[in-house]
Structure formats: C-alpha cells, structure tokens
Amino acid sequence: MGGRVREGYQGTGPGAITPDGCSVELYERLPVRDEPDIIERAVPAQARILELGCGAGRVTHPLVERGFTVTAVDESPQMLERVHGARTVCSPIEELELDERFDVVLLGSFLVHAGDPRVRQGLLRTCRRHVRHDGCVLIQRENDGRHENLPRERKTAGGLIRVVSSEPAGPGVQSVHVEYVFPDAQWSQTFLSRPLTTEAFELALSEAGLAVDAYLAGDRMWVRALPVPGRP
Known part of the structure; x- marks a missing residue:
C-alpha cells in the first residue's frame, strides 16, 4: 500500500x-x-x-x-x-x-x-x-462469509482479536473495525475492504x-x- x-x-x-x-x-x-x-x-x-x-x-x-x-x-x-x-x-x-x-x-x-x-x-x-x-x-x-456473523473473536498470543463490525462505506465497499485486546495493551484498526x-x-x-x-x-x-x- x-x-x-x-x-x-x-x-x-x-x-x-x-x-x-x-x-x-x-x-x-x-x-x-x-x-x-x-x-x-x-x-x-x-x-x-x-x-x-x-x-x-x-x-x-x-x-x-x-x-x-x-x-x-x-x-x-x-x-x-x-x-x-x-x-x-x-x-x-x-x-x-x-x-x-x-x-x-x-x-x-x-x-x-x-x-x-x-x-x-x-x-x-x-x-x-x-x-x-x-x-x-x-x-x-x-x-465467503468473512463480513457476516459479527462480532466474532478468536484467541491469539495471549490476547483476543475481535472483529467488531463490517459496515457499508460506499458502493461495494465495507468499513471493517477490528480490536486487539491483550493484558498489557489494546489496539484497534479500521480499514476498507472490497468483497469480490x-x-x-x-x-x-x-x-x-x-x-x-x-x-x-x-x-x-x-x-x-x-x-x-x-x-x-
């Protein structure tokens, strides 16, 4: 990118x-x-x-x-x-x-x-x-289904990855919000994804x-x- x-x-x-x-x-x-x-x-x-x-x-x-x-x-x-x-x-x-x-x-x-x-x-x-x-x-x-059945989460490296939402952000584009939760720190990321x-x-x-x-x-x-x- x-x-x-x-x-x-x-x-x-x-x-x-x-x-x-x-x-x-x-x-x-x-x-x-x-x-x-x-x-x-x-x-x-x-x-x-x-x-x-x-x-x-x-x-x-x-x-x-x-x-x-x-x-x-x-x-x-x-x-x-x-x-x-x-x-x-x-x-x-x-x-x-x-x-x-x-x-x-x-x-x-x-x-x-x-x-x-x-x-x-x-x-x-x-x-x-x-x-x-x-x-x-x-x-x-x-x-298939990556943007469905949200929120969902999985464990990783002693923490959690939580896919919170996937919302329309324009024709054919989703705005995806993900949270990463660990005992010592937390992060979030929002990005655009175009399903194909x-x-x-x-x-x-x-x-x-x-x-x-x-x-x-x-x-x-x-x-x-x-x-x-x-x-x-």
Missing part, C-alpha cells in the same frame, strides 16, 4: 501506526498461522520470493528459515526494521519497480481487497511485472495479465495464479 495516509484507514494504540492503520508493535507480536505451510506446498523448494506487504516479518521469517530467499517489501520503515534474514525494500507496493523478476510473488494479508479498485489494479500490475514467465503469484483472498465474487476476482486477475492455476486449501483463501503468455 502507499506511503500516504489513506482515507478510511486508521489505527489506535501504543507505538507507531502505519498509513493504513496497522500497529507495528501489534504486528510484531502476532504469531504466524498456516501461511508458510500453504506457501511451501505451492512453490518450488528454495524459490526466490518477492513478498509484498511483509509487515514486521510474521510470514517472512518462517519462509527464510525454510530455505527460501525473500525480498520483503513494505511501505513502513518501522515495519521493515523488525525484518531479519531477508533483503528489504521500502516502497508503496503499487509503485514498486525492481529491475528483476522472481520465481514467486506473494500478495498476502487480503491486500487484493483494497477498497479503491485503482489500488487493487496497481497491486496486481506489480505482481505481474515482477514474476518470471515460468513463475507464479500467490494471493490471499477473503473467504470469484468471477470478479478472476476478472481482476485477467485484466492484470494473470490467470488462476489453482485454489489452495479447502477454504479457497489462497490462490496460485500464473502469468498469461504474451501479456506484459
């Missing part, structure tokens, strides 16, 4: 807050879930990975430990200070132009659901621009010169896409 404060995005709590409302201290303490396992199964061993929106390295570090060479990109220098074992690049994702291509481009954290369609288009163009012709792009997308049907998601990929190769795992939350030959 870009280095500018974004309308509709905000965060509260101790420590540095990024332009899209993420707390650096919070993201440093959140544990990794099954993302590294899914990624490892979907890509070649020891692949060169471009991770877009790496944050504090929650997924980066397990990938490095598993033998992958990672270039980690984030808009926040405070986030990148927490990343170790990987090359780091500080840049808005949609403005990234590295003079190289990678075996794997990784777009996690549901960034493909950016509230502004122009941002989503920029993110996907960056993915296409940096993937090898025989490489792949891994994208994390929202599963499978058809709309695949159309967005096609417009960027990508095509779905496989939906990974049972919940179809992770997708492996391939570059379309002959498309820039």
